[in-house]
Amino acid sequence: MTVELPCAAIPVRGRVDAVALEVAVTALLLAGVVTGGTVMVREPLGLEPDAVRRLRAGVARTGAYVVASADGLTATTRSTAGELPQFDVTVPMDVLPLYAVAATRAGDECALSASDGTAAAWAPLLVQLGLGVCVEGESIVVAPGLGEPAGVVDHDGDVRVALTALLVALLQPGVQVVDTTPLDVFPGFLDRWTTLLEADEYLLPGSALLPSDYVVRS
Template identity: 80%
Template structure:
């Protein structure tokens, strides 16, 4: 039995509770970035200050608009079409495959480097996910656009693979994976992911209030 991952019919716009995981929070925020939407991960973020700074800095490299406020951490694209400016980045192995998916939304090639020198190891998986990627020394060069996913994705127990596949599935209908067992380390994550995809909440970056909330308060 395999599982078909959900596609985003509309830009992902909504508020979601945080995870005590840098890679999971990154995936939630990138769901808004790659679809041309806005995602707020609520405070308090159960992460150390260094992790939060890394998340903000890495997201900003995609030319996304990133805002930290008392309500949480918000990321949104500067283009309603979801296009990103080309970016180069040195990233940890945990989040590199997620940013490789984001790089497919850029208007030109992006160069990604693994901070531990392991970027090249992600090339086969990314190619299977439809990412047009080539290895250049210790770098991955990602070309804009997504191709079809090749077969059923096998995560081999790696939660990063599942999260990368979830991001691809937002943009590419019909992505199938053997199962989502690795996500069990984040109880309720798939339910929150599905709720986020259907939320359609129009948020102002930096605030957890919806437009209707401002009317009520006035």
């Protein structure tokens, strides 16, 4: 049975518990970036320090404001017009398709490379999801904008594919996958994702408190 993934009706603004895998934390943070919102992934992140540094640097390359604090890791877009700046980035193979989705929000083409040189392997999936992608050497170049996905996405059990489809679905209604089984590796992830889309919490970067919390404390 196919599943239609949720679209973001408003900018994604909210707090969510961490999932101890870099690709999942990246997807959560970029949900805020691509929709013009703010997402905090709460501590403990469950990631090695090198992974956290790499993640912060990668998300910041999209033009996002990234803040690490005792409460968690926050990413918020600097754009007020819904368009990201053009960016080029080299990231791990696992997270590259997520950055490709972010690149569709940029004002110009973005060149993305995988740190192991295998970026081109993601091109067929990205094209199926409606991205304008071409391969140039060991990089892929992503054009601004999204088209309609070409049919139901078969993730073949790959959680990276399921997460990429989730991120595309925020921007393009009607994205369907064969099922959401790969997300079962993170118990309750889809429920948390849906709750995050509906949260509409106005966060101050780096803090898990809402503006109303400051009033109460004073």
